[in-house]
Amino acid sequence: MYENLKAKAHELLEIFQNAADYTDTATLETILETNHFQIKVIDIEYACYLENIIFCGRKDEISYRHNLAHEIAHIYLHCTLFSLSHPPNYKNEAQAEAFAAFLLLPSPAFEEDLMNQMGDKALSDKYQAPLHLIKVRKRICRPELRRKMHNTEPDEF
Numbered sequence: 603m604y605e606n607l608k609a610k611a612h613e614l615l616e617i618f619q620n621a622a623d624y625t626d627t628a629t630l631e632t633i634l635e636t637n638h639f640q641i642k643v644i645d646i647e648y649a650c651y652l653e654n655i656i657f658c659g660r661k662d663e664i665s666y667r668h669n670l671a672h673e674i675a676h677i678y679l680h681c682t683l684f685s686l687s688h689p690p691n692y693k694n695e696a697q698a699e700a701f702a703a704f705l706l707l708p709s710p711a712f713e714e715d716l717m718n719q720m721g722d723k724a725l726s727d728k729y730q731a732p733l734h735l736i737k738v739r740k741r742i743c744r745p746e747l748r749r750k751m752h753n754t755e756p757d758e759f
């Protein structure tokens with residue numbers, strides 16, 4: 603399941619930006635605009651849709667980027683027609699978070715930083731992504747990293 607999400611996220615990054623190791627905020631906005639979504643920044647914590655308008659909080663840059671990446675995930679993974687009345691679906695939410703993690707923390711740059719023992723806070727600063735998303739992304743790539751680092755104790759990551 604994650605391989606599929608990762609491939610889709612990287613496909614998007616390839617189409618919309620050249621540098622593969624950091625996802626610009628402008629790239630996220632362009633992906634939404636290309637899909638005919640208008641972004642309206644309002645005073646809310648998260649983001650939601652109403653037809654083709656995304657109402658999005660921008661408490662700080664990291665939360666704004668996360669909100670955009672999360673909504674892009676819903677558009678690409680789940681269909682474009684969401685509304686405020688759409689009931690929450692936990693499987694979709696988990697998928698959207700994993701997709702957002704791949705979008706904001708691209709491979710192989712993120713894995714390389716992990717191999718170099720970069721801490722969560724430093725990763726959050728470098729990629730401008732929230733700490734909880736760093737944890738999601740680490741959990742996803744843990745098995746792969748274990749295979750690469752033979753002598754690492756299982757709970758190191």
Ligand SMILES: [Zn+2]
Pocket residue numbers: 672676694695698
């Ligand atoms: Zn969602």
